[in-house]
Amino acid sequence: xxxxxxxxxxxxxxxxxxxxxxxxxxxxxxxxxxxxxxxxxxxxxxxxxxxxxxxxxxxxxxxxxxxxxxxxxxxxxxxxxxxxxxxxxxxxxxxxxxxxxxxxxxxxxxxxxxxxxxxxxxxxxxxxxxxxxxxxxxxxxxxxxxxxxxxxxxxxxxxxxxxxxxxxxxxxxxxxxxxxxxxxxxxxxxxxxxxxxxxxxxxxxxxxxxxxxxxxxxxxxxxxxxxxxxxxxxxxxxxxxxxxxxxxxxxxxxxxxxxxxxxxxxxxxxxxxxxxxxxxxxxxxxxxxxxxxxxxxxxxxxxxxxxxxxxxxxxxxxxxxxxxxxxxxxxxxxxxxxxxxxxxxxxxxxxxxxxxxxxxxxxxxxxxxxxxxxxxxxxxxxxxxxxxxxxxxxxxxxxxxxxxxxxxxxxxxxxxxxxxxxxxxxxxxxxxxxxxxxxx
Amino acid sequence: xxxxxxxxxxxxxxxxxxxxxxxxxxxxxxxxxxxxxxxxxxxxxxxxxxxxxxxxxxxxxxxxxxxxxxxxxxxxxxxxxxxxxxxxxxxxxxxxxxxxxxxxxxxxxxxxxxxxxxxxxxxxxxxxxxxxxxxxxxxxxxxxxxxxxxxxxxxxxxxxxxxxxxxxxxxxxxxxxxxxxxxxxxxxxxxxxxxxxxxxxxxxxxxxxxxxxxxxxxxxxxxxxxxxxxxxxxxxxxxxxxxxxxxxxxxxxxxxxxxxxxxxxxxxxxxxxxxxxxxxxxxxxxxxxxxxxxxxxxxxxxxxxxxxxxxxxxxxxxxxxxxxxxxxxxxxxxxxxxxxxxxxxxxxxxxxxxxxxxxxxxxxxxxxxxxxxxxxxxxxxxxxxxxxxxxxxxxxxxxxxxxxxxxxxxxxxxxxxxxxxxxxxxxxxxxxxxxxxxxx
Numbered sequence: 001x002x003x004x005x006x007x008x009x010x011x012x013x014x015x016x017x018x019x020x021x022x023x024x025x026x027x028x029x030x031x032x033x034x035x036x037x038x039x040x041x042x043x044x045x046x047x048x049x050x051x052x053x054x055x056x057x058x059x060x061x062x063x064x065x066x067x068x069x070x071x072x073x074x075x076x077x078x079x080x081x082x083x084x085x086x087x088x089x090x091x092x093x094x095x096x097x098x099x100x101x102x103x104x105x106x107x108x109x110x111x112x113x114x115x116x117x118x119x120x121x122x123x124x125x126x127x128x129x130x131x132x133x134x135x136x137x138x139x140x141x142x143x144x145x146x147x148x149x150x151x152x153x154x155x156x157x158x159x160x161x162x163x164x165x166x167x168x169x170x171x172x173x174x175x176x177x178x179x180x181x182x183x184x185x186x187x188x189x190x191x192x193x194x195x196x197x198x199x200x201x202x203x204x205x206x207x208x209x210x211x212x213x214x215x216x217x218x219x220x221x222x223x224x225x226x227x228x229x230x231x232x233x234x235x236x237x238x239x240x241x242x243x244x245x246x247x248x249x250x251x252x253x254x255x256x257x258x259x260x261x262x263x264x265x266x267x268x269x270x271x272x273x274x275x276x277x278x279x280x281x282x283x284x285x286x287x288x289x290x291x292x293x294x295x296x297x298x299x300x301x302x303x304x305x306x307x308x309x310x311x312x313x314x315x316x317x318x319x320x321x322x323x324x325x326x327x328x329x330x331x332x333x334x335x336x337x338x339x340x341x342x343x344x345x346x347x348x349x350x351x352x353x354x355x356x357x358x359x360x361x362x363x364x365x366x367x368x369x370x371x372x373x374x375x376x377x378x379x380x381x382x383x384x385x386x387x388x389x390x391x392x393x394x395x396x397x398x399x400x401x402x403x404x405x406x407x408x409x410x411x412x413x414x415x416x417x418x419x420x421x422x423x424x425x426x427x428x429x430x431x432x433x434x435x436x437x438x439x440x
Numbered sequence: 441x442x443x444x445x446x447x448x449x450x451x452x453x454x455x456x457x458x459x460x461x462x463x464x465x466x467x468x469x470x471x472x473x474x475x476x477x478x479x480x481x482x483x484x485x486x487x488x489x490x491x492x493x494x495x496x497x498x499x500x501x502x503x504x505x506x507x508x509x510x511x512x513x514x515x516x517x518x519x520x521x522x523x524x525x526x527x528x529x530x531x532x533x534x535x536x537x538x539x540x541x542x543x544x545x546x547x548x549x550x551x552x553x554x555x556x557x558x559x560x561x562x563x564x565x566x567x568x569x570x571x572x573x574x575x576x577x578x579x580x581x582x583x584x585x586x587x588x589x590x591x592x593x594x595x596x597x598x599x600x601x602x603x604x605x606x607x608x609x610x611x612x613x614x615x616x617x618x619x620x621x622x623x624x625x626x627x628x629x630x631x632x633x634x635x636x637x638x639x640x641x642x643x644x645x646x647x648x649x650x651x652x653x654x655x656x657x658x659x660x661x662x663x664x665x666x667x668x669x670x671x672x673x674x675x676x677x678x679x680x681x682x683x684x685x686x687x688x689x690x691x692x693x694x695x696x697x698x699x700x701x702x703x704x705x706x707x708x709x710x711x712x713x714x715x716x717x718x719x720x721x722x723x724x725x726x727x728x729x730x731x732x733x734x735x736x737x738x739x740x741x742x743x744x745x746x747x748x749x750x751x752x753x754x755x756x757x758x759x760x761x762x763x764x765x766x767x768x769x770x771x772x773x774x775x776x777x778x779x780x781x782x783x784x785x786x787x788x789x790x791x792x793x794x795x796x797x798x799x800x801x802x803x804x805x806x807x808x809x810x811x812x813x814x815x816x817x818x819x820x821x822x823x824x825x826x827x828x829x830x831x832x833x834x835x836x837x838x839x840x841x842x843x844x845x846x847x848x849x850x851x852x853x854x855x856x857x858x859x860x861x862x863x864x865x866x867x868x869x870x871x872x873x874x875x876x877x878x879x880x
Contacts, residue, residue, distance in 0.1 A: 049830070062820055150824050152787040156761045184783035188760050265785050265815030311761040317781070319845055320628050321596045321751040329769055341757070343624035345705050347592040373813075375705030380502055384590050390489070405759055 007043035011050025012067050017041070020073040027077040028055060030065050037065055038076070097175035097232035099139040101128065101224075102165050104158070104189075105149040106182025108209035108220045132221045139175070139232040151182025151189070151208075156309035156409050159192035163307040166197060166204050170303050176203045176231025178224070183208035183262055183270065186241060190257035191403045192309065194239040194430035195410040201301040205231045205254065206241040210268050219244050219268045226252025226282045234287050236294040237301070239430070240279050244268040251283040258403045258432040261373065274373060275398040276434050293431075308413030313337040315405040317371055318348045327355035330364075337365040337408035337421070340393070341401040346370055346377030346385055353391065360392040365408065365421055367394045369401040394425060397433050407432060447483035451490025452507050457481070460513040467517040468495060470505050477505055478516070537615035537672035539579040541568065541664075542605050544598070544629075545589040546622025548649035548660045572661045579615070579672040591622025591629070591648075596749035596849050599629055603636035603747040606644050610743050616643045616671025618664075623648035623702055623710065626681060630697035631843045632749065634679040634870035635850040641741040645671045645694065646681040650708050659684050659708045666692025666722045674727050676734040677741070679870070680719050684708040691723040698843045698872040701813065714813060715838040716874050733871075748853030753777040755845040757811055758788045767795035770804075777805040777848035777861070780833070781841040786810055786817030786825055793831065800832040805848065805861055807834045809841040834865060837873050847872060 005023040006014055022028050022041055030037045030053065039055030042062060052064040053073070065071070103109040125143040128135060135141050146165050147158060166177045181189055190206045197204060207227035209220035227242040229252075234240075239257035246269050259276035281288045314330045316322075318340060330338060338359060342348045346368040348356075359366050368388065370377050376398040379385030389395065396404050411424045445463040446454055462468050462481055470477045470493065479495030482502060492504040493513070505511070543549040565583040568575060575581050586605050587598060606617045621629055630646045637644060647667035649660035667682040669692075674680075679697035686709050699716035721728045754770045756762075758780060770778060778799060782788045786808040788796075799806050808828065810817050816838040819825030829835065836844050851864045 044826075064820065150787065150822060152758075152783050152824065153789050153791070154760055155789070155791075159760075182784075184787055185760050262784065262812050263814055265810050265812045265817055267815065270812065270815075309761075311763070313761075314763070314766075315757060315759050317755060317757045318592075319755050319842065320594055320599075320625050321749075321753075321849065323751070323754070323773070325773075326754075326766065326769070329766070333763070333765075343592050344702065347590065347624055349593050349595070351593070351595075370705050372702050372705045372710065374703055375707065375710075377705055380504065382590060384592065386484075386494075402759065409761065 009044055009050075009053070013050055013053050016067050016071070016073050017053065020075050022073065022075040025078075026075050029074045029076050030055070031072040031074075032065065032068065032070065037063065039063075093136070094140060097139045098173070099141050099176045099178060099228050099231045100169040100174050101141060101143045101178045101180055101228070102162065102169070103143060103145045103180045104147045104151070104154065104162060104182070106151050106180065106186075106208055107212045108207060108223065109148070109180045110212055128224075132224055134221075134225055135228055138225065138228050141228065144169075149182070151185040154182070154185050154189060156192070156311050159189055159196065159309055160307040162189065163193050163196035163305060166193065167303055167305040167307075170200070170202060170204075173299075174202065175299075176205065176234070178227045178231050179204065179206045180224075181206050181208050183210060183243075187260045187262055187271065188402055188406055190239055190241045190260060191400075191406040191432075192410065194257035194432075195407060196305065196307045196309075197239060198304040198306060198429070199301055200237040200239070200295065201299050201303060202237050202297055203231050203234050204239045206239070206257070208243065210266060210270060219249070222249050223252060226254075229282055229285065230254050230280065230287065234280060235289065235297055236279060237297045238279065238295050241271060242282070243271045245281065251281055253278045254280040254282065256431050258430045259400065259434070261400060261402065274400055275376070276431070306410070306414060309409045310336060310412035311409065312412060313339070313405060313408040315339045315341060315401060317341040317401075318343060318352070320349070322349070322352070324352040324355040327352065327359055331355075331359045331362050335364060336412045336416075338367065339396075339401055339404045339408060340366065340368050341371045342368050342377075343371060345381055346379045346388070346395055347382070348388070350384065353387070356388070356393060357391050363418055365394065365418060365425070366392065367396050367404055367408065367425070369396050369399060369404050371401070373400070394422065396425075399432050403432050449484055449490075449493070453484075453490055453493050456507050456511070456513050457493065460515050462513065462515040465518075466515050469514045469516050470495070471512040471514075472505065472508065472510065477503065479503075533576070534580065537579045538613070539581050539616050539618060539668050539671045540609040540614050541581060541583045541618045541620055541668070542602065542609070543583060543585045543620045544587045544591070544594065544602060544622070546591050546620065546624075546626075546648055547652045548622075548647060548663065549588070549620045550652055568664075572664055574661075574665055575668055578665065578668050581668065584609075589622070591625040594622070594625055594629060596632070596751055599632035599636065599749055600747040602629065603633050603745060606633065606637060607743055607745040607747075610640070610642060610644075613739075614642065615739070616645065616674070618667045618671045619644065619646045620664075621646050621648050623650060623683075627697075627700045627702055627711065628842055628846055630679055630681045630700060631840075631846040631872075632850065634697035634872075635847060636745065636747045636749075637679060638744040638746060638869070639741055640677040640679070640735065640743060641739050642677050642737055643671050643674050644679045646679070646697070648683065650706060650710060659689070662689050663692060666694075669722055669725065670694050670720065670727065674720060675729065675737055676719060677737045678719065678735050681711060682722075683711045685721065691721055693718045694720040694722070696871050698870045699840065699874070701840060701842065714840055715816070716871070746850070746854060749849045750776060750852035751849065752852060753779070753845060753848040755779045755781060755841060757781040757841075758783060758792070760789070762789070762792070764792040764795040767792065767799055771795075771799045771802050775804060776852045776856075778807065779836075779841055779844045779848060780806065780808050781811045782808050782817075783811060785821055786819045786828070786835055787822070788828070790824065793827070796828070796833060797831050803858055805834065805858060805865070806832065807836050807844060807848065807865070809836050809839060809844050811841070813840070834862065836865075839872050843872050
C-alpha cells in the first residue's frame with residue numbers, strides 16, 4: 001500500500017489503518033468505548049499528530065477520533081462516490097441575459113473529492129449547470145475560475161485582480177457579474193469592489209454558501225440562483241452580496257457591498273445589513289427593491305475602474321488596557337491610515353491620546369468607528385470625544401469598521417496626498433455613509 | 441469678565457461672546473443664515489478651535505455652531521437650574537434588604553452642572569434617593585463613589601479595585617451589590633468581575649444608562665430600579681448586567697457578565713446576550729429567571745476574591761492584508777497571551793502562520809475567537825483550521841472575543857505557568873462557554 005493511499009497519516013494511526021486494510025476514501029467503522037463512528041476516511045494535514053483518524057460523517061462534518069489500544073477499526077466498504085453527476089449542459093437560450101460567474105474559491109465554489117478528500121474548484125460552467133440546472137432558464141452563464149482560495153487568504157492584491165476581471169467581463173457587454181467567494185472575508189471584498197468599480201452599468205453580485213454544494217443542507221444552489229437572477233434582471237447597478245435572508249430557503253436578500261457583515265459563524269442567514277436596509281429581496285424568482293436611492297442599470301454607462309489598494313492601513317480594535325505603543329509601531333512602519341474601532345459613540349482611553357497626537361503629527365490619517373457595530377458615532381456628546389476631534393481624529397459616522405479599513409486602503413491606492421485622502425474619505429462614494437433615518 | 445467665565449473660548453468665539461455679554465451657563469440665542477439655536481453656553485475643551493461656540497440644546501444634546509461675520513449672538517437669560525432637587529432621603533426601612541451601589545462614573549452616575557457645564561458624580565446616597573425615590577421602597581441603599589471615570593478610561597487595574605470594593609461590601613453582609621458604570625466598556629468590566637469574584641454568595645449587578653438622569657428620556661432610573669431589585673431579591677448569585685430589554689421602559693433584562701456585549705452606539709437596549717440566554721427579566725417589580733443552570737443565592741457561601749489581572753495580553757482583530765509582524769511585535773514585547781479575532785469558524789490568512797508558530801514557540805498562549813461575534817468556532821471543518829490547531833492555537837468555542845481577552849488577562853494575573861494557564865482557559869469558570877443548545 002503506497003504512502004499516498006494513507007496521505008498524512010503516521011505512527012499509531014497509520015499502523016491501525018494498515019492493519020484494517022483501509023485507504024483514503026474507504027468507508028470505515030471505528031468502535032471505541034462502546035461508541036461507533038462511520039464515515040469516509042479522509043487525508044490528514046501534514047502538520048497533524050500521529051494519534052487521530054479523521055473521517056467525514058454522513059452529515060458532511062469531519063471528526064477526528066483518537067486511537068487508543070482498545071479502538072477497533074474496520075473497513076466496511078468503498079467510499080461514496082461524488083454526488084455531482086456531469087450531464088451535458090442544458091442548451092443555451094441565446095435570448096436570455098448574459099451573466100459571468102467569476103469564481104475565487106470558498107465553499108460555494110468547491111466540492112469534496114471523496115477519493116482524495118481534497119476540496120477542489122467546481123465552478124466550470126458545465127459543473128454549474130450540472131449542479132444547478134435551473135441556471136439555464138435564467139441566463140446564459142459563463143464561468144471563469146480566477147482563484148481557488150479560502151477567503152481568509154484573500155488580500156487587497158486579490159481585490160485588484162477581482163475588480164479587473166469583473167471590469168473585463170462588463171466591458172465585453174455582459175448583463176451582470178456574479179463573484180463566487182468564501183464567506184469569511186466576502187464582505188471585505190464586496191466593500192473593496194464597491195470602491196474600485198465606479199459608475200457601474202450593470203450589477204456585480206457576490207455570493208457564497210455556508211454548506212458545500214455536495215451536502216444535503218447546502219445553501220449553495222439557492223444563493224447562486226438568487227445571485228444570477230439579480231445579476232441578470234435587477235434594476236440596480238451596484239455591488240451587492242446575495243445570501244439567505246433567513247434560515248429557510250424561501251428568500252435571498254441582496255445587501256449593499258459597503259453595509260454588510262458576516263454575523264454568525266455557521267448560520268445560512270449569517271450576513272446582515274448594518275445601519276442600512278438591504279438593496280433587494282428575491283423570492284419566487286421576483287426581485288423586490290427595498291431602497292429607493294440606488295444607481296439604475298444602464299448598459300450605456302461607462303465603467304470607471306480604480307483597482308489599486310494600499311496595505312499601509314491598519315484596523316485597531318481598542319480595549320481596556322490596550323498598549324498605545326501599537327499605534328506608534330504602525331506610525332514607525334510608515335502606515336498612512338489607521339481605523340480605530342473605539343467604544344460606544346467613538347471613544348478610546350485617554351492613555352492613547354499621546355500616540356494618536358503623534359500619529360496625526362506624522363501625517364497619518366486617524367479615523368474613528370465603533371466596535372458596537374450598530375449605530376452612529378457622535379464624538380460631540382462627551383468632552384473626551386470632543387478632545388479626540390480636536391486632535392484631528394476623523395469621525396466616520398455610521399460606517400462599518402471593516403468598510404472604513406477597505407475605503408482607506410482604496411484611498412491610499414489612489415493618492416498619497418493627505419488632503420485628497422481626507423476629501424475622498426468625507427465623500428459618500430458607495431453608500432458607505434447612511435442618512436440619519438434608521439434606528440435614530 | 442474673568443477668563444474662567446468663558447472657559448476654553450478663544451479668538452473669534454471669545455470675542456463674540458464678550459460682545460454679547462454672555463458667560464458659561466447663560467441661555468443664549470445664536471442666529472445664523474436664518475436659523476436660530478437656543479441653549480445653555482457650555483465650556484469648551486482647551487484643545488478646541490477658536491471658531492465654534494458650543495451650546496446645550498433643550499434636548500440635552502450639545503452642538504457646536506461656527507461663528508461667521510454674520511452670526512448674531514444674544515444673551516437671553518440665566519441658565520436653567522439643575523433639575524435635581526435635593527429633598528431629604530426617605531426614611532430607611534430597616535427590614536428591607538441591604539444593597540450597596542458602587543459608582544465608577546459614566547452617564548448613569550453623572551449629572552450636568554449647568555453653571556459650569558461640567559459633568560460631575562451624582563451618586564451619593566442622598567442624590568440617589570432624590571433622583572429615584574422608589575429605591576427607598578426596594579432596599580436600604582448605601583452608595584460609595586469609587587471612581588468618577590468615563591468607562592473608556594477604565595483599565596484592568598480599575599477592575600481589581602472594583603472587585604476588591606465589591607468584596608468588601610459583600611463581606612460586611614449586604615444582600616447584593618450594584619456597580620454603576622459607563623456603558624462603553626461595562627461588558628469588559630462585567631466579564632472581569634465574573635472571573636475575579638468566585639463563589640459569590642449574592643448577586644453583583646452592573647448598571648449603566650444611555651442618557652443622563654437629567655434628560656427627560658433618561659433610562660437611568662428604570663435601569664437602576666431593575667439593578668437594585670435584582671441585587672436585593674434575585675435568586676441567583678452571579679455577576680450580571682442590567683439594562684433595558686427593548687427601547688420601551690417596560691422591562692429590564694439581566695445579562696450574564698461573560699456573555700454580553702454593547703451592540704449599538706445609542707439605543708437604550710444596546711446590550712445583548714450573545715450565544716446565551718440572559719439570566720433574568722424584571723418587569724413590574726417581578727423577577728423571572730430565564731435560565732435553569734445558575735448559582736443560587738446563599739449568604740453563607742464564602743466569597744473567593746482573585747482580583748489580579750495582567751495587561752500582557754493582546755486582542756488582535758484579523759483582516760485582509762493584516763501585517764503579521766504585529767504578532768511578532770507583541771511577542772517581542774513579552775506578551776503572554778494573544779486573542780485572535782479571526783474570520784468565520786476561526787480562521788486567519790496563511791500569511792500569519794509563521795508569526796503564530798513563532799509566538800507559540802516563544803511560550804505565548806494563542807487563542808482563537810470569531811469576529812462574526814455570534815456562533816461557535818469550529819476549526820475542524822477546513823484543513824486551514826486544522827493546520828492552526830496543529831500549530832497549537834486554542835479554539836475558544838463560542839466565547840466572545842472581549843470575554844476571551846479579559847479571561848486571559850485574569851489568568852495571567854493568577855499564574856505564570858503556561859500549563860496552568862491552559863488548564864484554566866479550558867475550564868468553564870463563569871459560563872463563558874455555552875453548551876451547544878442555542879442557534880445550532
